[in-house]
Amino acid sequence: MKQWKLVCALMAIVMVVTLLAGCAQAAPSAKKFVIASDASFPPMEFVDEAKKIVGFDIDLINAIAKDQKFEVEIKNTAWDGIFAGLEAGQYDAILSSVTITDERKEKYDFSDPYFNANQGIVVRADDNTIKTEKDLAGKTVGVQIETTGAIAVRKIEGARIKQFDTPDLAMLDLVNKNVDAVVVDTPVAAGYALQSEQFKGKLKIASEIVTDETYGLTVQKGDPKKLLPLFNAGLKNIKASGEYNKIYEKWIGKAP
Ligand code: ARG
Numbered sequence: 532m533k534q535w536k537l538v539c540a541l542m543a544i545v546m547v548v549t550l551l552a553g554c555a556q557a558a559p560s561a562k563k564f565v566i567a568s569d570a571s572f573p574p575m576e577f578v579d580e581a582k583k584i585v586g587f588d589i590d591l592i593n594a595i596a597k598d599q600k601f602e603v604e605i606k607n608t609a610w611d612g613i614f615a616g617l618e619a620g621q622y623d624a625i626l627s628s629v630t631i632t633d634e635r636k637e638k639y640d641f642s643d644p645y646f647n648a649n650q651g652i653v654v655r656a657d658d659n660t661i662k663t664e665k666d667l668a669g670k671t672v673g674v675q676i677e678t679t680g681a682i683a684v685r686k687i688e689g690a691r692i693k694q695f696d697t698p699d700l701a702m703l704d705l706v707n708k709n710v711d712a713v714v715v716d717t718p719v720a721a722g723y724a725l726q727s728e729q730f731k732g733k734l735k736i737a738s739e740i741v742t743d744e745t746y747g748l749t750v751q752k753g754d755p756k757k758l759l760p761l762f763n764a765g766l767k768n769i770k771a772s773g774e775y776n777k778i779y780e781k782w783i784g785k786a787p
Pocket of ligand 1 (some may be wrong): 570576603630675678679680716
């Protein structure tokens with residue numbers, strides 16, 4: 532009898548120690564950042580058939596997080612209001628193919644640039660009236676609301692602008708002949724015009740408007756969560772290791 536009590540007591544001790552060890556391991560958990568992304572922008576950020584948020588930006592931030600030993604949670608957030616949410620502190624950063632512009636730099640801080648893009652002019656596959664941006668005069672042009680695409684179209688004299696919440700809605704209106712062209716970042720123009728199941732064969736890229744944009748991770752002014760140094764260091768490392776090029780080739784094509 533006594534021996535059984537001893538065995539039980541020992542077992543109890545072992546269990547408690549195991550439990551404590553488990554807790555101790557979980558305790559110094561890595562720093563976690565909540566990052567907003569508008570997953571309407573294939574192949575940069577979009578929702579796949581399994582309802583998972585995937586794309587270039589997602590692989591990029593995961594590779595950087597692994598390199599710099601932090602954790603990320605991606606929060607799918609509508610583009611319209613994504614900056615307001617950052618200001619309100621609803622998340623720590625935006626990673627959503629955000630172009631670094633002088634105007635935005637007045638209000639937010641940006642990481643080092645991680646991607647180069649221009650604006651693509653997408654038209655219907657059978658269109659032969661629109662070749663360059665000049666041909667957009669007198670036409671109705673679809674854009675995602677308040678993007679650099681919208682800014683580019685506003686500069687084209689005589690072009691009428693129609694804003695959409697997401698680029699795929701603009702593409703749909705293009706196929707349905709409610710707009711004459713869609714202007715959107717080059718990787719996304721290529722994604723829809725050349726690859727998407729929904730629009731393949733129906734659309735083509737007429738040409739590019741050279742806007743020379745670069746994307747950056749966006750944080751509140753002053754980088755209160757101190758994320759930018761981690762992002763920049765990780766970006767440098769994954770560029771040096773070849774990981775960046777692998778991600779680029781997976782989602783975009785030949786690395787620059
Ligand atoms: N690069 C453009 C901009 O900053 C469009 C970005 C839109 N991103 C998105 N995930 N919808 O205005």
